[in-house]
Amino acid sequence: KNEVEQSPQNLTAQEGEFITINCSYSVGISALHWLQQHPGGGIVSLFMLSSGKKKHGRLIATINIQEKHSSLHITASHPRDSAVYICASEETSGSRLTFGEGTQLTVNP
């Protein structure tokens, strides 16, 4: 059974700090997703990656397939980055997602 674990569960940072959220998974996958969830429930896809590294603005996602590990980095964090960040694995292309429990990020001004 695929298990996805995230750390930390909660993270508080000061505006401007560099943030890292980690994700590990237990079985081979076709893709790893990073998602953002704001209060009220809406989930937005940030990244979908199967190898290497992707960058979008201040967000960077990396994955190490051999170690079954991915990280999400936020550079120059801002209070508007405060949200729950969730990683999810996709075992085969187009299949269901298995989610981690999420990381609650709070960025203070």
Next chain:
Amino acid sequence: GAGVSQSPRYKVAKRGQDVALRCDPISGHVSLFWYQQALGQGPEFLTYFQNEAQLDKSGLPSDRFFAERPEGSVSTLKIQRTQQEDSAVYLCASSFYNEQFFGPGTRLTVL
């Protein structure tokens, strides 16, 4: 529509009541997923459709849960004889290839 929509957004049910939750996927999206998210947890898979075919229902927690997508578009998740443990946010997602687009969810509270 522009995105995935779900209705109602909030539902309060008395224990034992039946509820029906609706999902309108993005037009043309073949795949549709239902997930259940308990408070403070990550979402968990319930069931998956490809067009009108329900290909995987292994995540449905009991036979009180039933989902359908009769014309390969709109989907309904029905919960019979609701219990307090059914209280959660029910999320629907649709995809054309492998990126899933999520609806806002329906928050179900069973009293």
